[in-house]
Amino acid sequence: MNYINDTHAAQPISATHGYCKACKTSHYLPLDPALPYCRELMDRLDSSASILLQQETPPDHNLSTKSLFGEARGKMFGVMVARNPDGIHQVLHAFSGQYNGLWQVPGWAPPLFNLELFHRIHDAREREIKGITSKLAEIPPQTKQWQTLRTTRKQLSRKLMQDIFSIYRLRNFRGASISLEKAFIGSGLPTGTGDCCGPKLLVWAATRQLRPVGMAEFYWGRKNKSGTRKHGVIYPSCAEKCQPLLGFLLCRSNHDPR
Ligand SMILES: [Zn+2]
Numbered sequence: 248m249n250y251i252n253d254t255h256a257a258q259p260i261s262a263t264h265g266y267c268k269a270c271k272t273s274h275y276l277p278l279d280p281a282l283p284y285c286r287e288l289m290d291r292l293d294s295s296a297s298i299l300l301q302q303e304t305p306p307d308h309n310l311s312t313k314s315l316f317g318e319a320r321g322k323m324f325g326v327m328v329a330r331n332p333d334g335i336h337q338v339l340h341a342f343s344g345q346y347n348g349l350w351q352v353p354g355w356a357p358p359l360f361n362l363e364l365f366h367r368i369h370d371a372r373e374r375e376i377k378g379i380t381s382k383l384a385e386i387p388p389q390t391k392q393w394q395t396l397r398t399t400r401k402q403l404s405r406k407l408m409q410d411i412f413s414i415y416r417l418r419n420f421r422g423a424s425i426s427l428e429k430a431f432i433g434s435g436l437p438t439g440t441g442d443c444c445g446p447k448l449l450v451w452a453a454t455r456q457l458r459p460v461g462m463a464e465f466y467w468g469r470k471n472k473s474g475t476r477k478h479g480v481i482y483p484s485c486a487e488k489c490q491p492l493l494g495f496l497l498c499r500s501n502h503d504p505r
Pocket residue numbers: 443444445484485486488489490
């Protein structure tokens with residue numbers, strides 16, 4: 248199994264880490280304990296060509312991994328080994344963002360927001376934005392009407408993104424639950440913040456009274472356009488979206504829940 252070491256990590260090399268404002272220090276979560284489970288998930292994806300984890304889930308073509316090797320390209324997956332209050336190990340799985348348009352798939356970490364609320368905020372406005380895009384294609388570019396419409400679209404998109412970010416809730420092992428904006432170190436949330444596997448797994452573990460023991464994230468499918476992500480390779484949590492959240496998310500993660 249290949250993996251890229253995060254050479255910038257001060258200590259435990261390749262551990263997930265981030266600076267915590269509350270403790271004024273960095274918190275770490277090792278990679279190694281998750282590696283055997285990571286291998287297991289890779290083998291499973293390989294042999295079943297599907298992300299189906301729970302047998303009771305009705306077979307759905309949307310769960311096939313075929314799309315990851317085509318135009319849509321690959322995706323990051325995450326595996327966490329965690330222990331419950333009785334010390335028993337459990338394995339948690341996550342995919343980044345949506346899977347073939349699905350935010351929630353049984354057996355996989357849920358998104359960091361309430362899905363019903365998301366659809367209420369998102370769907371109608373997304374249709375409105377798409378409507379403007381179609382109109383723009385019909386109007387001669389650079390005319391006044393075209394420019395006005397384009398500005399409107401930009402403003403609507405920005406407002407939509409802000410409103411979506413506002414429904415994300417980050418829960419950590421101290422029991423604190425805060426918004427993305429409050430948890431994020433730095434200014435300006437990059438698109439997709441909170442949708443990576445690391446935050447999903449950590450919030451899911453905290454919500455279920457589990458304590459993480461190790462975590463690994465790997466890429467599966469056709470390499471990304473820039474070539475920075477390759478099939479079957481383990482990568483550290485991303486620096487731009489995840490690291491600014493990880494200090495908060497990992498806070499007290501190594502303490503016993505009882
Ligand atoms: Zn990330």
